[in-house]
Amino acid sequence: MSATPDDARARVEQLIILTDRLTGLVAEQAKCFEARRPQDALAFGEEVSRLANLYRHESARVRGAPALVAAAPRELRLRLVRSTEAFDAVLARQARAVGAAKTVTEGLVRAIAEEVASQRHKGVSYGANGVQSPAGAAVAITLNKRA
Template identity: 75%
Template sequence: MTAVTAEEAGERIDQLILLTDRLTRLVAEQAKAFESRRPQDAGAFVEETSRLANLYRHESARIRANRGLISAAPAPQRLRLRRATEAFDAVLARQARAVGAAKTVTEGLVRAIAEEVASQRQKGISYGSNGTQNRAAAATAITLNKRA
């Protein structure tokens, strides 16, 4: 799906429902990847999710600006769109929780590694041949592989 092209309100809603359902499934798959502690698997969905999210944002803005684009559609059809949107909102909240949890775990790991590195460096202080204390090397940044 590259754009919502329907002129008639009912067709437009059908296309929006398809878009919303597809986006909901993609975001749910990403959330599942984070929940199963496999964030690398979420990367498979990034390109399509970004494209569809951009389209969704654009179409949502158009409808907010002109409710007439969908107001002529039958009430049951508008209700289906509302329900699809509610499901999408729920899966977005699920994804936010999963990403937040992954972020917390990652930050904790980085902090633990940095503390361990710092404690190991402090143990290395000794006295040199002239009786002065050898200073530990200055702290350096930890570089992480982007794919890790």
């Protein structure tokens, strides 16, 4: 299944545009996480999901049939390689930013839970033999996912 040079050129150009657009959106999301404003990253979520799905589909198609892009000019294929490398770098940056946000969030939740547990009134209860039962360390906490 060989593509004509014009078809291959058009496919590579479209892949470059798709990759660059996706790279830009993921970079914007990473900036939001780095600025400690993960809620702002939600604005890009739907478009990133749509483009990422399209990127996954198209890259799988090209991986399965390299002849689809083989007839494109070498310099254009090299531009696609550079775009893909930039995309990979931005994905790594976003992964670091999301990981840091996750660590901070988990630490905050743990600190809040410990503070709530330390301030709770520790009532005394008696067992069946009239002996005081040890205070339990279990604490229930409810979080609002939209907060």
